[in-house]
Amino acid sequence: MMQNPIYFLLKQSRSTGPMLLPRLVHSSVTLQRNAESGGAETSDMPIEIENPFKKEKVVCILCKMKIEPDYKNVRLLSQFVSPFTGLMYGRHITGLCKTQQERVASEITKSQNAGMMPYYNKEPEFLEDPKLFNPDRPVRNHEY
Amino acid sequence: MLTYELSMLLRTMPKEELAVVLKRASTSIFNQGGIIRNIDNLGARKMPYKTSNHGVVHKQAHYFVISFTAPPSKLVTIESECHRDVDIIRNRIFKVNENANFECTLEEELKPPPYRPEVIKMIEDARKKGKKVGKSTFKFNTGLDYYPFQR
Numbered sequence: 001m002m003q004n005p006i007y008f009l010l011k012q013s014r015s016t017g018p019m020l021l022p023r024l025v026h027s028s029v030t031l032q033r034n035a036e037s038g039g040a041e042t043s044d045m046p047i048e049i050e051n052p053f054k055k056e057k058v059v060c061i062l063c064k065m066k067i068e069p070d071y072k073n074v075r076l077l078s079q080f081v082s083p084f085t086g087l088m089y090g091r092h093i094t095g096l097c098k099t100q101q102e103r104v105a106s107e108i109t110k111s112q113n114a115g116m117m118p119y120y121n122k123e124p125e126f127l128e129d130p131k132l133f134n135p136d137r138p139v140r141n142h143e144y
Numbered sequence: 145m146l147t148y149e150l151s152m153l154l155r156t157m158p159k160e161e162l163a164v165v166l167k168r169a170s171t172s173i174f175n176q177g178g179i180i181r182n183i184d185n186l187g188a189r190k191m192p193y194k195t196s197n198h199g200v201v202h203k204q205a206h207y208f209v210i211s212f213t214a215p216p217s218k219l220v221t222i223e224s225e226c227h228r229d230v231d232i233i234r235n236r237i238f239k240v241n242e243n244a245n246f247e248c249t250l251e252e253e254l255k256p257p258p259y260r261p262e263v264i265k266m267i268e269d270a271r272k273k274g275k276k277v278g279k280s281t282f283k284f285n286t287g288l289d290y291y292p293f294q295r
Contacts (some may be wrong), residue, residue, distance in 0.1 A: 098253060115153050
């Protein structure tokens with residue numbers, strides 16, 4: 001270790017303080033040798049951190065807001081229903097995860113069965129509710 | 145014992161009569177060994193579709209939800225008793241949803257098909273099926289390296 005003059009000078013400069021170093025012509029060979037001699041002792045080695053450019057996990061709107069679909073909450077369920085047919089939109093349009101889509105679908109059938117929600121249309125009072133998605137611009141293409 | 149919800153649509157009528165009908169429904173639950181936890185009044189409103197029951201067409205109803213606990217075997221009796229009640233237009237018993245613990249899988253679902261876990265599993269299954277695991281081709285044991293008979 002001590003045979004390497006550059007390393008020796010560097011070490012001295014660290015212990016004594018700032019110091020003028022001779023200008024060296026950097027070649028790949030010397031740099032490599034430095035890295036070998038320095039090893040884990042040098043503090044400017046790459047440190048392991050989490051990827052700072054990692055994107056946030058995509059979560060569906062019901063999971064994000066932690067909303068439990070309920071058959072009594074007709075207003076919420078109507079937002080996932082087509083005003084023309086009264087049927088629920090597909091997963092490629094609603095943008096829900098698989099589990100939530102199934103839950104909403106089952107709650108809609110319960111609600112319709114209990115006489116709280118219409119089968120063939122959307123309640124006219126809910127027609128102007130805020131839109132959660134645009135049926136003309138699906139999240140993904142239709143499977144078929 | 146599980147918690148259930150009895151959702152009822154009552155005929156529109158004055159308050160005193162509503163109380164009598166609710167009392168009748170709750171006594172039918174009590175008689176079957178049930179416990180009522182809560183009674184919710186969702187108000188009187190127009191029904192989303194007209195319903196005819198007991199020979200009358202109803203377009204308006206008073207909505208009530210009774211949450212109760214009762215043995216599962218007695219639910220049929222409670223339901224049939226409500227069904228026979230002339231003032232109840234429609235009644236349904238639903239199990240109360242338990243708090244489901246699940247992770248949102250939307251991110252995996254948005255990936256292109258070959259990266260989706262369910263598609264990867266499907267491909268693997270098809271590969272296994274093609275190999276016919278556990279099955280072998282029939283051997284004639286003739287000692288010949290060709291088939292001696294006419295095909």
